[in-house]
Amino acid sequence: MKFNFSDITILVAGDFMIDHYIMGTSNRISPEAPVPVVIPNKEYSIPGGAANVAMNLRALGANVFCLGVVGDDIWGETLLSLLNNNGINISEIDIIKNHPTTLKQRIYSNGKQVARIDKERIIDWNPNFLSKNIENYDACILSDYNKGVIKNADIDTNILIVDPKKDDFSLYNNANIITPNINELQKATNIKIEDNESIIDACIELIRKNNFDYIVAKKGEEGMTIVGKNSFVKNIKAHKVENPDVTGAGDTVISALSIAYAKTQDIELSARFANKAAATAVSKTGTATVTIDEINNYIGLDI
Template sequence: MLADKLYNAYKTKSKPNVLVIGDLMLDHYIFGSANRLSPEAPVPVININKETKIVGGAANVASNLKELGANVYLAGLTGDDIYGEEIKSILDSNQIDTSLIIKDNTRLTTIKTRVIAGNHHIVRIDKEDIHEISKELESIFLQTVEECIKKADIIILSDYNKGLLSQNLCLRIIELCKQNNKKVVVDPKGLDYSKYQGAYIIKPNRKELAEASKTERITNNEALVKAADVIFKITQAEYLVVTLSEAGIAIISNQAHKVIPVVATEVYDVTGAGDTVIATLAYCLAMGFDIEEAATIANYAAAIVIKHIGSATTTIEEVIQSLDK
């Protein structure tokens, strides 16, 4: 059984070294109640009873990996501001290596503020700069991550389209990984997947795949494979792992495709579920599981975190328990 194999690997194998490179952000949650409308405008008045701040983006991928039991190295950019310091503080408290995080004084650290009344998401307010990393900082960043690439078992590119993972930087990182025989797993963003050329796995969701392949809609397996073929020609990736929401996860190569059905569960919030999938996928591949096993385990991990409001993480013990059911 897969649960037994995962348990044995977790107990007997060394922790994998995983390097996460990507956009960092701070997720700010304001929880309260709404019992009346404002006299100033037809909007609810929120009485705040709790506020929390957690790390998001690539930092959430790193947090997922830490909870799974990996040795995690996180590389990214923050602004030279209080939000960047808060991200580093949260990561340090979770014992995630932050030595590869660089301050960029030309940008604000991304912060997303979500206001939630009861179980209703009322509004999201974003504060950020998303201009592309400068050529000078790009070279500094590449030099910063080079040694860690050599000792990592697998590398994740967590792209949130916030300016770090430019076309040039992505291609340079992937080339450096190939020179060191390291696999790159990409969580993509945007319409131009040519910047991921040479990656081992690219993990879009169905909507992202449709947009990047210029497919109107993906409603069946034929459309899914046809859209994937477009991306394979652009990227020469070995696999696409496509999250299909209620339909599960598809594993597609040039030779075949397979859909792993969704794990039935209650859904409270899908925020960060993609981070859990990419983290679990990379962790399992680094531990020696094949792609189908890794995607299946990632499917179960995602089913656990979407039961919680906000970006959540899970542990190997929880995943094993879920697999055992």
């Protein structure tokens, strides 16, 4: 099935960050410590976190609005420029004085990541969601990286989809869809995840306690398990990708899932589309976006 998402408008609220890549080569080990001496030959920056979600949505054809913060530094300026140049609305991103933009620097040597340097500071920020014309959006995504922007999911919107990082899922109460990975699912329930049955049990418990419509549990190379109200359960196998780079894969999943669900309101179809988008994304190096054409043309994949 081929989609056209040009009529879909989505708000992305959450933790905006920038990923900076230093690509280089190394042919010797430092005499100071057992680490490679990397000679950079290329550097570039890509939106990360909630910003990567926004970029993925835009690449898929949606109209995208952002709500969050950046610092008053060169990284924030670069991030806003990257988003704006891709046609993403940044009018509701606050620039906070004396606050660093969340930065993840990845250092690659001879094609392999050898180090990551993070710069961040948790912020106490309280946006007034009611002033953001929330009813104008087909869906709202909360991209929570636990950096202080997302306090809860108390938002009255058409469709609310959450990529969680907090252990207390009651903060996301009443969300339509929530997309934890296995580690997040285990921490939220204190249920030891050993097999698919325990995944389903954990999801059922969270749905009962927090009134979610669906949980899409991300299982990495094993795919996804969807659990919904009224005993709905569906397992979706992952597409096999040789030497995958999973950087930003979760952002691709929630972007594709959200945009497809906003279009169709069909959770299984949306999850299958997200599964295909994820396979396309992890076949690339680094934080990556995917387009409709790339997803449709990915060899041997059907939704």
